[in-house]
Amino acid sequence: xxxxxxxxxxxxxxxxxxxxxxxxxxxxxxxxxxxxxxxxxxxxxxxxxxxxxxxxxxxxxxxxxxxxxxxxxxxxxxxxxxxxxxxxxxxxxxxxxxxxxxxxxxxxxxxxxxxxxxxxxxxxxxxxxxxxxxxxxx
Amino acid sequence: xxxxxxxxxxxxxxxxxxxxxxxxxxxxxxxxxxxxxxxxxxxxxxxxxxxxxxxxxxxxxxxxxxxxxxxxxxxxxxxxxxxxxxxxxxxxxxxxxxxxxxxxxxxxxxxxxxxxxxxxxxxxxxxxxxxxxxxxxxxxxxxxxxxxxxxxxxxxxxxxxxxxxxxxxxxxxxxxxxxxxxxxxxxxxxxxxxxxxxxxxxxxxxxxxxxxxxxxxxxxxxxxxxxxxxxxxxxxxxxxxxxxxxxxxxxxxxxxxxxxxxxxxxxxxxxxxxxxxxxxxxxxxxxxxxxxxxxxxxxxxxxxxxxxxxxxxxxxxxxxxxxxxxxxxxxxxxxxxxxxxxxxxxxxxxxxxxxxxxxxxxxxxxxxxxxxxxxxxxxxxxxxxxxxxxxxxxxxxxxxxxxxxxxxxxxxxxxxxxxxxxxxxxxxxxxxxxxxxxxxxxxxxxxxxxxxxxxxxxxxxxxxxxxxxxxxxxxxxxxxxxxxxxxxxxxxxxx
Numbered sequence: 001x002x003x004x005x006x007x008x009x010x011x012x013x014x015x016x017x018x019x020x021x022x023x024x025x026x027x028x029x030x031x032x033x034x035x036x037x038x039x040x041x042x043x044x045x046x047x048x049x050x051x052x053x054x055x056x057x058x059x060x061x062x063x064x065x066x067x068x069x070x071x072x073x074x075x076x077x078x079x080x081x082x083x084x085x086x087x088x089x090x091x092x093x094x095x096x097x098x099x100x101x102x103x104x105x106x107x108x109x110x111x112x113x114x115x116x117x118x119x120x121x122x123x124x125x126x127x128x129x130x131x132x133x134x135x136x137x138x
Numbered sequence: 139x140x141x142x143x144x145x146x147x148x149x150x151x152x153x154x155x156x157x158x159x160x161x162x163x164x165x166x167x168x169x170x171x172x173x174x175x176x177x178x179x180x181x182x183x184x185x186x187x188x189x190x191x192x193x194x195x196x197x198x199x200x201x202x203x204x205x206x207x208x209x210x211x212x213x214x215x216x217x218x219x220x221x222x223x224x225x226x227x228x229x230x231x232x233x234x235x236x237x238x239x240x241x242x243x244x245x246x247x248x249x250x251x252x253x254x255x256x257x258x259x260x261x262x263x264x265x266x267x268x269x270x271x272x273x274x275x276x277x278x279x280x281x282x283x284x285x286x287x288x289x290x291x292x293x294x295x296x297x298x299x300x301x302x303x304x305x306x307x308x309x310x311x312x313x314x315x316x317x318x319x320x321x322x323x324x325x326x327x328x329x330x331x332x333x334x335x336x337x338x339x340x341x342x343x344x345x346x347x348x349x350x351x352x353x354x355x356x357x358x359x360x361x362x363x364x365x366x367x368x369x370x371x372x373x374x375x376x377x378x379x380x381x382x383x384x385x386x387x388x389x390x391x392x393x394x395x396x397x398x399x400x401x402x403x404x405x406x407x408x409x410x411x412x413x414x415x416x417x418x419x420x421x422x423x424x425x426x427x428x429x430x431x432x433x434x435x436x437x438x439x440x441x442x443x444x445x446x447x448x449x450x451x452x453x454x455x456x457x458x459x460x461x462x463x464x465x466x467x468x469x470x471x472x473x474x475x476x477x478x479x480x481x482x483x484x485x486x487x488x489x490x491x492x493x494x495x496x497x498x499x500x501x502x503x504x505x506x507x508x509x510x511x512x513x514x515x516x517x518x519x520x521x522x523x524x525x526x527x528x529x530x531x532x533x534x535x536x537x538x539x540x541x542x543x544x545x546x547x548x549x550x551x552x553x554x555x556x557x558x559x560x561x562x563x564x565x566x567x568x569x570x571x572x573x574x575x576x577x578x579x580x581x582x583x584x585x586x587x588x589x590x591x592x593x594x595x596x597x598x599x600x601x602x603x604x605x606x607x608x609x610x611x612x613x614x615x616x617x618x619x620x621x622x623x624x625x626x627x628x629x630x631x632x633x
Contacts, residue, residue, distance in 0.1 A: 117399075137245075
């Protein structure tokens with residue numbers, strides 16, 4: 001199977017490099033990678049979904065806004081998300097649906113708290129497929 | 139002719155860039171990078187510089203020097219390490235009149251800080267009940283990823299917390315009125331405006347009030363190991379070796395994180411509007427006196443006051459835990475607050491730079507305020523010794539209490555270091571310590587650790603951090619803070 005994402009270790013924090021055949025897939029894999037830092041995704045069932053629509057001034061800000069939106073949902077709604085369908089994605093807006101379930105302390109192990117997504121070392125590449133890199137503040 | 143390379147390569151070594159001022163001061167000349175408005179100044183020993191250079195933290199000090207209105211130097215404390223926009227350990231003063239405020243100079247965890255309580259117990263009183271005490275603290279103080287608080291506050295109450303700070307908790311019976319004067323800014327900075335805080339931030343803030351959080355946050359029962367200045371220690375109510383103290387390290391939780399997230403996005407747009415040239419997006423900023431700048435300051439003040447309320451609540455539950463385990467009243471236990479400091483904050487302060495008085499927005503990101511004796515903002519009881527500076531180390535080593543100095547006032551806008559600083563990534567710490575039972579290792583040394591996620595303890599092991607003693611010694615040698623005492627951990631609650 002093609003690699004979806006890898007974890008990027010950084011002195012104080014941690015990041016994700018995500019790959020995709022297109023930008024939509026790279027965005028989806030970045031969010032999957034982020035939730036893999038929070039919990040073991042194998043333990044998460046697809047029970048609920050959330051629809052998310054975002055706009056931002058450019059693609060980099062959109063990626064940051066997307067991941068920050070998911071951090072917010074996890075924090076407020078206690079929802080762990082594992083599968084992401086990016087339905088629309090332009091330079092400045094996106095629509096997506098994310099599937100997962102609420103945290104159940106008896107089945108889910110929470111590994112890491114993420115404060116926010118940062119712009120540091122943020123990279124978005126479009127040649128021979130898409131690749132995005134982000135670092136989280138934890 | 140080949141095209142001119144636009145990407146400037148970083149020099150291979152600090153030796154070709156940094157100018158040695160003395161053994162503990164290293165200047166980054168203004169000429170290092172076009173766009174720097176002032177030189178950089180790093181407080182460090184020569185031995186620390188390789189690491190600082192390699193992880194590009196010095197580059198971040200140079201980047202901060204681009205901020206409009208910055209005066210004196212872009213500063214770095216001895217615990218400097220790489221951060222977002224600003225390095226951790228970064229300090230910058232910008233003129234309020236024509237300078238900017240940058241959320242990157244405060245950090246995501248607004249008013250992350252430390253509170254120190256003392257007791258009149260000694261090691262021999264606590265040791266027999268240590269495990270029970272750590273367990274009680276673990277029950278009473280919610281910690282860990284996704285933890286929610288015991289307080290159920292309404293949105294209206296959250297608005298009050300943003301405006302009142304620590305006093306809100308004390309009025310609710312969570313703490314003692316005596317705690318307020320020994321809290322930086324009396325636990326409340328003015329100017330908070332709940333209307334400048336997003337619905338999202340409020341939603342994250344409400345359930346997390348009164349929680350320790352995860353990562354490097356902790357609650358530590360420790361004992362005094364060394365006293366360097368008997369008089370100053372006595373003023374702080376600490377008179378003997380092995381006297382038991384408590385350190386609380388946490389901040390504004392998801393509330394502050396969301397406010398920072400919101401305003402980095404908002405000020406990213408302001409950078410374009412006000413045509414500010416920046417070398418790093420994470421330094422997004424706006425003029426202090428612009429609508430955007432004022433809005434950020436009003437929201438940040440709300441998060442800072444939330445953080446003081448948070449530490450106030452946790453201190454109260456810490457006292458309750460001691461009272462339960464030892465069956466004594468708070469007065470009998472002598473459980474008084476020594477001090478509470480913020481180490482991620484921006485504040486409007488008066489400073490003299492090159493003989494001129496300035497009203498500055500002082501950004502301290504992973505730096506502790508360190509005001510000297512006789513400064514009007516130092517609480518009356520500490521007026522003769524200077525403001526206590528609380529410098530926690532990692533869970534296996536030690537922590538320090540120092541005081542601020544006149545040198546700090548002159549050179550660093552009254553700031554000193556805030557902790558140890560990481561040297562290893564979480565992944566590297568986990569890899570290197572694979573199979574090592576950190577809790578067991580610490581237990582063999584008499585330190586009991588209880589964490590929500592025992593498996594992530596390795597990430598916070600001593601090996602992942604610089605030795606805080608080296609950091610504090612540099613601050614001491616440079617004269618920006620003076621050591622008063624050292625404590626060592628006995629029991630630790632981690633997220």
